[in-house]
Amino acid sequence: MRARTFTESGRRAQIVRAAIAVIAEAGYLKASFSRIAKHAGLSSTGMISYHFAGKDDLLTACVTEIEEITGAFMQPRIDAAVGHVAQLRAYVESNVELVGEHPDEVRALIDLVKNAGSPSDAVSGRLALFEEHFRTGQAAGAFGAFDVRTTALAFTAGLDAVVATAAANVPEPAELARIGRELADLYVRATAPGSAGGPA
Amino acid sequence: MRARTFTESGRRAQIVRAAIAVIAEAGYLKASFSRIAKHAGLSSTGMISYHFAGKDDLLTACVTEIEEITGAFMQPRIDAAVGHVAQLRAYVESNVELVGEHPDEVRALIDLVKNAGSPSDAVSGRLALFEEHFRTGQAAGAFGAFDVRTTALAFTAGLDAVVATAAANVPEPAELARIGRELADLYVRATAPGSAGGPA
Amino acid sequence: MRARTFTESGRRAQIVRAAIAVIAEAGYLKASFSRIAKHAGLSSTGMISYHFAGKDDLLTACVTEIEEITGAFMQPRIDAAVGHVAQLRAYVESNVELVGEHPDEVRALIDLVKNAGSPSDAVSGRLALFEEHFRTGQAAGAFGAFDVRTTALAFTAGLDAVVATAAANVPEPAELARIGRELADLYVRATAPGSAGGPA
Amino acid sequence: MRARTFTESGRRAQIVRAAIAVIAEAGYLKASFSRIAKHAGLSSTGMISYHFAGKDDLLTACVTEIEEITGAFMQPRIDAAVGHVAQLRAYVESNVELVGEHPDEVRALIDLVKNAGSPSDAVSGRLALFEEHFRTGQAAGAFGAFDVRTTALAFTAGLDAVVATAAANVPEPAELARIGRELADLYVRATAPGSAGGPA
DNA sequence: CATGAATGAGCGTTCATTCAT
DNA sequence: GATGAATGAACGCTCATTCAT
Numbered sequence: 001m002r003a004r005t006f007t008e009s010g011r012r013a014q015i016v017r018a019a020i021a022v023i024a025e026a027g028y029l030k031a032s033f034s035r036i037a038k039h040a041g042l043s044s045t046g047m048i049s050y051h052f053a054g055k056d057d058l059l060t061a062c063v064t065e066i067e068e069i070t071g072a073f074m075q076p077r078i079d080a081a082v083g084h085v086a087q088l089r090a091y092v093e094s095n096v097e098l099v100g101e102h103p104d105e106v107r108a109l110i111d112l113v114k115n116a117g118s119p120s121d122a123v124s125g126r127l128a129l130f131e132e133h134f135r136t137g138q139a140a141g142a143f144g145a146f147d148v149r150t151t152a153l154a155f156t157a158g159l160d161a162v163v164a165t166a167a168a169n170v171p172e173p174a175e176l177a178r179i180g181r182e183l184a185d186l187y188v189r190a191t192a193p194g195s196a197g198g199p200a
Numbered sequence: 201m202r203a204r205t206f207t208e209s210g211r212r213a214q215i216v217r218a219a220i221a222v223i224a225e226a227g228y229l230k231a232s233f234s235r236i237a238k239h240a241g242l243s244s245t246g247m248i249s250y251h252f253a254g255k256d257d258l259l260t261a262c263v264t265e266i267e268e269i270t271g272a273f274m275q276p277r278i279d280a281a282v283g284h285v286a287q288l289r290a291y292v293e294s295n296v297e298l299v300g301e302h303p304d305e306v307r308a309l310i311d312l313v314k315n316a317g318s319p320s321d322a323v324s325g326r327l328a329l330f331e332e333h334f335r336t337g338q339a340a341g342a343f344g345a346f347d348v349r350t351t352a353l354a355f356t357a358g359l360d361a362v363v364a365t366a367a368a369n370v371p372e373p374a375e376l377a378r379i380g381r382e383l384a385d386l387y388v389r390a391t392a393p394g395s396a397g398g399p400a
Numbered sequence: 401m402r403a404r405t406f407t408e409s410g411r412r413a414q415i416v417r418a419a420i421a422v423i424a425e426a427g428y429l430k431a432s433f434s435r436i437a438k439h440a441g442l443s444s445t446g447m448i449s450y451h452f453a454g455k456d457d458l459l460t461a462c463v464t465e466i467e468e469i470t471g472a473f474m475q476p477r478i479d480a481a482v483g484h485v486a487q488l489r490a491y492v493e494s495n496v497e498l499v500g501e502h503p504d505e506v507r508a509l510i511d512l513v514k515n516a517g518s519p520s521d522a523v524s525g526r527l528a529l530f531e532e533h534f535r536t537g538q539a540a541g542a543f544g545a546f547d548v549r550t551t552a553l554a555f556t557a558g559l560d561a562v563v564a565t566a567a568a569n570v571p572e573p574a575e576l577a578r579i580g581r582e583l584a585d586l587y588v589r590a591t592a593p594g595s596a597g598g599p600a
Numbered sequence: 601m602r603a604r605t606f607t608e609s610g611r612r613a614q615i616v617r618a619a620i621a622v623i624a625e626a627g628y629l630k631a632s633f634s635r636i637a638k639h640a641g642l643s644s645t646g647m648i649s650y651h652f653a654g655k656d657d658l659l660t661a662c663v664t665e666i667e668e669i670t671g672a673f674m675q676p677r678i679d680a681a682v683g684h685v686a687q688l689r690a691y692v693e694s695n696v697e698l699v700g701e702h703p704d705e706v707r708a709l710i711d712l713v714k715n716a717g718s719p720s721d722a723v724s725g726r727l728a729l730f731e732e733h734f735r736t737g738q739a740a741g742a743f744g745a746f747d748v749r750t751t752a753l754a755f756t757a758g759l760d761a762v763v764a765t766a767a768a769n770v771p772e773p774a775e776l777a778r779i780g781r782e783l784a785d786l787y788v789r790a791t792a793p794g795s796a797g798g799p800a
Numbered sequence: 801c802a803t804g805a806a807t808g809a810g811c812g813t814t815c816a817t818t819c820a821t
Numbered sequence: 822g823a824t825g826a827a828t829g830a831a832c833g834c835t836c837a838t839t840c841a842t
Binding site: 032045054055 | 814817818
Binding site for chain 4: 429514515544546547550551553554555556557558559560561562565578579582583585586587589590591592
């Protein structure tokens with residue numbers, strides 16, 4: 001058991017934590033070096049530039065740190081699920097439930113993903129993960145026939161929106177669980193095999 | 201009677217068009233007055249301030265302009281559809297097809313909606329529209345039982361993501377139509393009545 | 401009897417009146433052409449530039465207009481007084497009482513005098529008037545021996561301050577009269593002949 | 601222990617000095633950050649914003665700095681005077697003489713006081729000081745009966761005007777002393793007990 | 801006479817980044 | 822390693838003034 005995610009130690013970690021907090025509470029747009037420095041208790045922004053190559057570097061570090069945290073929460077739950085459908089459900093539900101545990105990190109990550117100028121590894125990685133999951137699931141007969149790219153896009157964005165809304169005003173755990181279940185149900189129905197899906 | 205406001209509204213329209221183009225190509229964050237002025241062939245940013253009360257005013261005008269354009273394209277198609285399911289499909293498909301006609305406007309609107317500090321009428325209006333459509337559709341037996349709020353959130357965000365991705369690199373009309381159909385299929389399946397949807 | 405001070409007619413007068421009102425209520429610093437145009441019900445500042453050679457011209461016209469008004473109130477009262485002392489008293493008291501009749505004009509004039517870059521005719525004229533009054537009064541034995549320049553400076557400034565304070569929050573006429581009397585008493589005592597005035 | 605704030609406070613002091621000089625020579629209205637920066641030999645206005653929270657902060661620092669300088673000159677002279685009348689004389693005379701030592705500071709302070717949007721501590725403090733001095737002096741029989749508020753207003757404003765005029769074109773020390781004595785005489789006569797002061 | 805669009809300089813402020821110490 | 826003063830460009834916005842119509 002490790003006390004801290006591996007990312008960084010000392011100052012870097014302190015700055016990253018401050019940056020996440022600032023993005024979570026003030027938004028990406030307002031997350032200037034001076035605001036982050038103030039939140040971190042630093043007397044100047046020079047410290048941040050000293051430890052990070054630039055704003056992108058800091059933001060990337062934030063994404064990495066948050067992914068550590070979210071991964072630590074979600075991955076075991078996903079791994080515990082058996083089958084493509086169950087894993088999709090586990091991904092969605094654990095992501096929504098994560099809001100109850102780490103609302104700041106969730107808020108910040110979504111804001112970062114939204115405002116990322118270039119599609120970061122995080123964003124495209126998750127997209128590729130969904131696509132691949134759908135593809136293998138279709139091959140295994142767990143999912144019906146649908147465009148994996150479009151579906152991956154729509155599902156990740158829809159998940160983010162639900163999660164962001166929940167994170168903006170964190171509900172009770174039970175309500176959070178219900179929302180996760182609802183969304184997972186929706187996605188499972190949408191991807192179930194055998195449905196006609198043709199024009200109504 | 202003279203169309204005395206022609207010149208004035210002409211400049212306003214020109215600035216709005218320039219602003220939309222800049223937001224579409226450089227993003228909301230980079231859409232500064234000077235960039236917009238340069239794009240519009242104006243010699244100074246003062247001209248923009250002359251025609252608009254402030255940045256918010258300009259942005260609001262952009263949203264209004266875009267909504268008019270998108271509404272003119274989508275509304276007839278939606279109105280032509282009969283039944284809740286067909287209308288949902290028409291909304292989704294016409295929105296995706298719209299990318300082929302007005303990629304800049306679509307790109308800009310999504311960026312504007314994303315970065316709107318306060319939920320604008322546009323964004324919350326669409327959400328409410330979806331919710332209400334689902335609610336009445338459920339009452340009419342056209343849709344199954346699901347959380348209308350969560351579904352509206354996920355669907356509008358998913359639709360935006362698909363549309364934004366298409367707008368970033370506009371495909372052939374046929375491909376666009378296919379993507380729209382795929383997404384509509386997905387949504388129709390997800391909301392169809394009679395599906396169990398329980399844990400798999 | 402004339403219905404209007406001679407200054408100007410039509411647009412010019414309208415603009416001058418608006419400028420006075422704006423200076424009175426918002427202060428010299430905020431009295432921009434656009435603010436004045438808005439107050440005058442004009443749609444653009446071009447109208448002001450069309451009628452006045454520049455900001456200085458407009459401001460000078462304001463001063464002239466206000467002096468017309470204040471002169472119409474004060475001059476008869478001063479003329480009615482007999483003797484140097486009584487005239488000094490009449491000047492002071494009528495100036496303070498003027499606040500009850502034309503608070504806006506008084507406020508504006510004082511603000512204009514304060515912020516006049518170069519000493520205007522108005523300001524230096526009044527100073528010269530006081531100096532001359534003291535000089536002839538001393539020759540007539542109505543006033544004691546004192547530096548007329550210093551006294552004129554101190555008295556006009558002191559009068560302005562009292563008047564400005566009263567104009568900022570106009571008191572009852574009776575209170576206004578009392579303040580005028582108090583100030584006049586003060587000035588009369590200070591300039592009375594026969595007082596030693598040496599170091600105490 | 602290190603004098604760590606030396607550099608920082610050095611720059612602040614340098615900027616304050618530059619600001620005072622600019623206000624003194626160009627007036628409050630023209631005292632923009634860029635003008636002050638240029639006068640201070642700084643390459644940009646950003647440096648001023650770096651050291652001061654805003655324009656108000658800088659202006660407040662200027663007032664504080666000037667009050668320290670003027671207090672250091674005037675206070676000993678006032679304290680050395682015995683009795684209410686002598687102290688009034690000492691205040692007036694030392695204030696006028698101060699012009700010979702610190703003309704820029706005097707000019708700047710008067711301009712700052714004039715243009716202070718809200719009555720600063722400086723201006724209302726001095727007014728209260730005069731009022732209180734008159735009140736206690738009247739109780740002690742040193743002054744006659746007069747409205748302390750009106751007198752305080754007129755005297756401080758008159759003193760400012762005399763000082764400002766002297767500062768605009770600094771005379772010889774002897775002339776300065778004479779002007780101070782004249783003004784003090786005037787004020788002493790005006791407030792002396794026993795004078796009738798009624799209508800002449 | 802009158803209009804209002806256009807201009808261009810200037811405002812205070814914030815920003816990410818650099819660099820001598 | 823760490824500091825914080827310094828930089829200079831950019832921001833949205835206001836200003837007095839000009840000028841073609």
